[in-house]
Amino acid sequence: MKTILYLGFLMALAVPGILQGQENPLIVRGRVETDNRLMLRDGNDWAWNENRLDISLEQRLNPLRIYGNIWLRHLGPSIVDSSSGLYDKDRITPLNTDIRELYAEVHGFIFDELDLRAGRQIISWGTADMFNPTNNLNPWDLEDILDFGRKMGADAINLQWHFGYQSSLQLIFIPRFQPASMPAGPFSEILSLRSALPDVLATAEYSDEIILPRNNISQSSSVGLRWRGFALNTDFSLSYAYARDPLPLPTKVSLDIVHETTTSAGTPKVHATLIYPRQHIFGADMSGAIGRVGVWAEAALFLPESEITASVELPPHQLPFPMPGPEVVLEKETYLKFVLGADYTLPRGSYINMQFLRGFIHERGRDDLADYLFMQLERNILHNRLQIKPVSGGVTIADWNSPGKNYSVFYAPEISYRGIDNLDISAGAFLFTGKGEGLFQGMKDMDMLRLRISASF
């Protein structure tokens, strides 16, 4: 029903175009895509099955522009667990609707130089590829962690004042808070709080509750300001954002031992209370060239609004293992995340791209930032009919004191066929390895193959 309503709403965008005939036709663009991933271990389970209709509708009624982008998806396997589920088609073929963007834009709002965009939108800040520490206004869409860089739309008012060819001042107001979506499928645990519990609690039953900020402007809103300029043959921007961290932090952890019988040793149970702390984020980025090499840098200085301490509530009786006391999970001190990147196109058409990243999205505080190196080499062959990515992936070092024992590697080679216009067939693999700690180490044993076919219209 919801899907029908959404579609009806999007179709309503067409009405002005129909009324105005060919002068302002409704522009319909889109893509159908199927994305399937197969685990290489554990009985070759399917890791991901997604069939997506990605459709965009646009109506231009100068100076007004109306735009909508919606995903209709069949996502994942059947979730039937009893015969009653067989009467519910949504459980047999789970459907998912995602309004990615839905906004109205006025080009030259009140003043010629001012643009207004209001509604659900994805705001892209920063110059780095995918890893943008300055881009913090939209919540992360981490549902498909292997499609990293995806953001969810945020309901926002976006004002941008333009100066000349390349400069602008942007003011963004987001009245409501929206948390990030967490990874689905086999990677659902890699960013969860549970994975950060002490080893003694690794087998504990885990539950949590999330305390969202009060749904009013003072508690739930975010603001952002960004100046973009151009000097010395370099694009740059300076930004500031006051927003909540879209990933939650624990503020209270309760531990109890539940005894099934009076003689049993008991089962530890952990219950966490999670909040989304506010932070000030000062950002800067640049992109330019050194010689024939494209270079970019992006940095964000995070200042938590307050210190976050996770209190620990223990049961009245003695625990069979030691437990830490209250812990500061986020200090009120600045920490810097940054990206340095470069790319180069080799004479015969191979393209190479490297990025060094300090601090992944879930890492906070000075002592918690790991280093990552990402690299990609791609080459088009057979008159652009085939694209190969023999080198694509990343390395992370969690502890430089013993890098040989604390590294993890992610490797994702891919080959794509593009011999027919509007059709893209890609086959590849996601392979993970490592030792000790590290983000990709958590993905170990989840090697998989991928086949993705998409057609644009």
Place this chain on the structure above:
Amino acid sequence: MKPAAVTFKKAATKGIFKALLTLTVFAASIHCSGGLKAEDAAEILRRMDEVLFAARDQTSSVTMILTDRNGNERVREASVWQKGTDKRLFRFTAPAAEAGIAFLSLPDDVMYLYMPAYGRERRIATHVKNQSFAGTDFSYEDLEAANYSKRYEASLKGMDNGNYILSLKPLEGTRSDYSEIIVTVNSEHYYPLKMRSLDRGGQDYKIAEYNFVEKDGYWTTREITMTNLKREHTTRMIFDKIEFDTGLDDDIFTVRNLTRY
């Protein structure tokens, strides 16, 4: 529409200039064993630039037919806006997978690429300028809006069927993927007929053949056939719906407009 008087005056000036230049070239070829004068070549190149950027602004639709060595064809469509001598916006309209990809060329060697899938523009670094633009045989450098006379030093190599043969070599400070461009210039109207580009190693790289037509008092490109000799691949760029001097706003040639798709 360009005023007829202006067109006539320009045509007359061109005629006188051509006669003087031909005479000079002829005299030089008789009296100077060393060949033709460099300043003549510079003037011819300047004249060619005048033809290429004669209109105050220009809009057109472009169909590009890409043909590989086996004769397989793929078609691209785009819209092009140009203003003055140094602003050009190029936006793909078909096929669907590439619709919206846009390229903005601005003064001082500044170029931006917009990919709708990423939702933001990207400066084109120097290393990319020699790359194929969206699979065509045109590089970003080929599509850049810039006077040849500001980037290349010309020397007159001779005549061919009454047309000028110029050798263009990058001026110091010019970043080009070509070590030399040998251009054949129509001696009557000063539009290019053919450009043969040599790579940095001095090897033949690309050949562009031009078909110019007169429209609204301007000599304008109707078709360019660009052949990449190394790839054995050809792109025919056919211009249609050409309009001149419609008063294009500077706002079209901004990052602001580039990202509006």
